[in-house]
Amino acid sequence: MKRLFALLLLLAALGGGAYLLSKARGFQLFGTVVARVDTDQPLVALTFDDGPMPGYTEQVLGILAGRGVRATFFVTGREAEEHADELHALIAAGHEIGNHSFSHERMVLVRPAWVENELARTDAAIRAAGYEASILFRPPYGKRLVTLPWVLEQQGRITVMWDTEPDSDPNAGAERIARAAVDSAEPGSIILLHAMYASRDATRDALPQIIDGLHARGFRLVTVSELLDAGDIAPGPRPQ
Numbered sequence: 001m002k003r004l005f006a007l008l009l010l011l012a013a014l015g016g017g018a019y020l021l022s023k024a025r026g027f028q029l030f031g032t033v034v035a036r037v038d039t040d041q042p043l044v045a046l047t048f049d050d051g052p053m054p055g056y057t058e059q060v061l062g063i064l065a066g067r068g069v070r071a072t073f074f075v076t077g078r079e080a081e082e083h084a085d086e087l088h089a090l091i092a093a094g095h096e097i098g099n100h101s102f103s104h105e106r107m108v109l110v111r112p113a114w115v116e117n118e119l120a121r122t123d124a125a126i127r128a129a130g131y132e133a134s135i136l137f138r139p140p141y142g143k144r145l146v147t148l149p150w151v152l153e154q155q156g157r158i159t160v161m162w163d164t165e166p167d168s169d170p171n172a173g174a175e176r177i178a179r180a181a182v183d184s185a186e187p188g189s190i191i192l193l194h195a196m197y198a199s200r201d202a203t204r205d206a207l208p209q210i211i212d213g214l215h216a217r218g219f220r221l222v223t224v225s226e227l228l229d230a231g232d233i234a235p236g237p238r239p240q
């Protein structure tokens with residue numbers, strides 16, 4: 001009985017450790033993961049996950065264009081295929097496009113071939129829309145354990161996480177989201193926002209205040225690639 005209890009305790013500890021590892025922002029078993037760039041320059045990167053979605057994409061584009069800001073959009077392959085016009089609009093406006101998997105399923109406890117397919121189909125959709133620069137990657141839910149980091153390392157790709165997620169509480173209003181984004185930013189911060197679905201009114205409403213507040217603090221808003229270029233982190237080979 002004691003031994004069984006000890007075994008259960010061990011399994012629970014291993015499970016807990018794997019869970020913590022799967023969502024750790026700054027560490028993974030293989031390859032390079034970036035949650036924030038080490039720089040003294042007053043630079044931060046706004047990043048938008050999911051989509052592109054009709055309507056919301058144009059709304060976000062309008063706010064960014066009105067303030068002369070470029071951002072990084074981590075799109076899913078499925079939505080990129082379905083909404084190629086919106087993806088094309090993001091590219092035409094000069095924003096950086098990243099790969100956020102094809103299906104947006106958790107990429108843990110999965111086979112390498114499945115991961116490779118998720119990456120390749122999404123890259124193909126981004127290329128089909130005319131994007132020519134390197135394609136960064138961010139995992140859905142930020143989750144990764146063993147296979148995904150291993151495949152990414154094989155492909156010479158880094159994992160882009162974030163150090164600030166001001167809209168993580170779905171009940172937060174625009175004011176609170178804006179304040180959290182502006183107050184928590186540091187030089188080199190990567191700010192994660194979700195603005196692509198109907199439920200994300202508060203984030204879209206907060207976006208002008210976020211940009212204005214960051215500018216007021218003296219920050220310049222750049223893409224993730226520009227941030228990486230300005231930082232001391234050696235991200236390894238750039239994705240092809």
Ligand SMILES: [Zn+2]
Pocket residue numbers: 049050100104140141
């Ligand atoms: Zn996502």
